[in-house]
Structure formats: C-alpha cells, structure tokens
Amino acid sequence: MRGDGRSRRVVVVPDVVVNPPPGARDRLGELALGGWGVVALPPPGLPADISHPLVAAAVDQVVAFLDGGYQVALLPAADDPGMRRFVTALAASGRTVADLA
Amino acid sequence: MKTVCYLAHCLLNANAKVDEGARCAGVYSPVLALLRDHGCTIRQMPCPELAFGGTQRFWAVREQYDTPVYRAHCRRLAEPVAAQIRADLAAGARVIIVGIDGSPSMGVELTAASEEWGGRPDKPRDEDYPVTLGTGVFTETLLDQLSGVVLDVRTVGIGQDLFDYDEASELATLDAVLKNGSVSDAR
Numbered sequence: 355m356r357g358d359g360r361s362r363r364v365v366v367v368p369d370v371v372v373n374p375p376p377g378a379r380d381r382l383g384e385l386a387l388g389g390w391g392v393v394a395l396p397p398p399g400l401p402a403d404i405s406h407p408l409v410a411a412a413v414d415q416v417v418a419f420l421d422g423g424y425q426v427a428l429l430p431a432a433d434d435p436g437m438r439r440f441v442t443a444l445a446a447s448g449r450t451v452a453d454l455a
Numbered sequence: 456m457k458t459v460c461y462l463a464h465c466l467l468n469a470n471a472k473v474d475e476g477a478r479c480a481g482v483y484s485p486v487l488a489l490l491r492d493h494g495c496t497i498r499q500m501p502c503p504e505l506a507f508g509g510t511q512r513f514w515a516v517r518e519q520y521d522t523p524v525y526r527a528h529c530r531r532l533a534e535p536v537a538a539q540i541r542a543d544l545a546a547g548a549r550v551i552i553v554g555i556d557g558s559p560s561m562g563v564e565l566t567a568a569s570e571e572w573g574g575r576p577d578k579p580r581d582e583d584y585p586v587t588l589g590t591g592v593f594t595e596t597l598l599d600q601l602s603g604v605v606l607d608v609r610t611v612g613i614g615q616d617l618f619d620y621d622e623a624s625e626l627a628t629l630d631a632v633l634k635n636g637s638v639s640d641a642r
Contacts, residue, residue: 392482400542411535418505
C-alpha cells in the first residue's frame, strides 16, 4: 500500500453541490482543489423511504469520521431538505459539526 | 438520454479509504472531470466499510467481511440505493454503477479474496494482496437487489485498490462506458 494520503477533512454537502445547474459555481471542484472529501446528501424530491435511510447512512459515516478525529464541516444549505434532516439526525446522535468557514 | 452514475463513496471522499489506501486527499478529480465532461448526474453511494470498521481499519479480503452481520449492514445500505436506481431507470435514465476493483466490498470485476490472507500483521506488502475475479460484498448485495432490472444497469470498476493501478487505462475504460460502449471496448 501507499503512504496515508487522506486529508482527514470532510465536508457534508447538499446534492446541488455535486450536481450544480448549468452555469453555477463549481463548489465541488473548489473543494477538490482544497483537498476536501465530500459526503453528498441525497437529492431533494425523493420519497421518504429512500431519502431517510440515505441521510441516516450519511450520519453514520460522519460519526465514524468524528470518532476517528477527522475534521468535518457542513456546507450550509438551510433550504435543502436533506441537509435539514441530516443536521437534526446528527444532533440526535449527540454530535454537531460547524459550517465550513 | 440522462446518465446517472452511482459512485463508490471513496471516489468523492478518499478519507473513507483504509489506512494507506488513498490515492488522493479527498475528491478524485480525474473521475469527477470525466463525469462532468459527459454531463452525468452523480450519486454517491455509502461506504459500507467506513461505518462498520471505522477510519482505522486495515485493508482486508472478502472473506473477512463476508459475515451475516456485514451482509445485513450492506443490505440496509443497498436498499435505498437500489430503489433510487430503479426510479432512475423508470424515468428513462441510463444508470452506471462505478465501483472500486480490488475492493472486498466495492469490487465490480475484481475483488480481494483469500481463504488464508488475514491482513496487515504478517502480509504487509502490496504484492501479497490477493486480488481475484469477482464482485465485492456490497456490489453483490446491490446487484441482488436490482433483480429484474440488473441487465439495464452498466457496471464498471475503477482499479484503485489494485497494485498495478494504471490511471490512464482506468479512465479510458470509464470513458468508453460513458460513451455507451462496453468495458471490453477499452481493454
């Protein structure tokens, strides 16, 4: 194997960051250049029986990163239902993460 | 036709890789750029190993993960992904699953498997990592859950977990699949 190349910096992002509309700012490209890894939340509009387990899986992964001492941040997206659910579920697990500066 | 690519988690977040397994710091930009060039919609699948084994796990073989509890964990993670894929197919999209060849969980054509290999303590070298034909545990679980539509889904593995990883070759393979060709077109 190789040396440990992981940045140990992770940012949780709404779907619009991964799939920006045409002409929009490329936040994912910027995060990539900055060495961040991303946990992408599901797109809006999915039925609850699909989106809720996907958000729960994102919470489990973020908890693993936090427990491993990684830096985790949120890209604020108050209007994104997945992000709102993620923040609520993470808080219910007793964890919080700060917004990306 | 809209193309939706379901990516192994670590292609957007190498922090989910095992210790010493990452080929970049975070987002794997070459794959991202290729998908963007093709106008793909990107979905990130959960990493089954991360929440199960944490960030300090070492590399493993399929046999170490092939347990009832890990399979149940994979089923729980794969169910909403499979439902999302079915919805995309029903909407007329082309769906491509992009896994990680050489991975015991996310392998597509190649996985790591051995009845004897036990991990880092006595097998520290890349050359010893026992890669063989086959799918990883999560990929197998996901494809099982796509019964009835699995032939409508293309799969391709990026060989990031292979000792002889060749980035240009792997990107060419993915490019061929994105161009509606087959993996064999590029190999």
